[in-house]
Amino acid sequence: MTGAPAVRLARAADLAQLAEVQLSAGELFRGTHMDFVADHPPTPLEDFEAACTAATLWVSEDAGRCNGMLLAEASRDDLHILELSVAATAQRRGIGSALLAAAIAAARARGLASLTLTTDRTLPWNAPFYARNGFVMLTPDATPGWLRAILRQEAAAGLKPEWRCAMHLSL
Secondary structure, X not given: OOOOOEEEEOOHHHHHHHHHXXXXXXXXXXXXXXXXXXXXXXXXXXXXXXXXXXXXXXXXXXXXXEEEEEEEEEEOOEEEEEEXXXXXXXXXXXXXXXXXXXXXXXXXXXXXXXXXXXXXXXXOOOHHHHHHOOOEEOXXXXXXXXHHHHHHHHHHXXXXXXXXXXXXXXX
């Protein structure tokens, strides 16, 4: 890949490639406290189809193959990022930042107030990455109830609350 990453809204023809991107990206977690992510099943195709229809799924591509994706949902006045994944062979090339920039631009164009997400606070490619891109870690008191509910669901699914955080980017 040369130059800036090619990022665009996903098309139906891209969706079959996204599980491979997720599985490859998950390998980055091996040997960390989130090792189990590497074995997590990919997002169901129906979820990708819905996000594609809603224009809340962006992909990066190189040589006609998807190598990164950002999956989000628009609700309330926010674009909530569900997942940002870059294939292992394409990491450290600015693809994650390019995908994030596309989602931010789309949220602004839609007139949304902010972007939100939940993530691991300790791994350098999670909360620190988002902080470098302008996101702020929310304190428990500043975290809206709906984001606290997501954090509780994550805890119930086995993610340790002391490693999780909610983040916010005002537009």
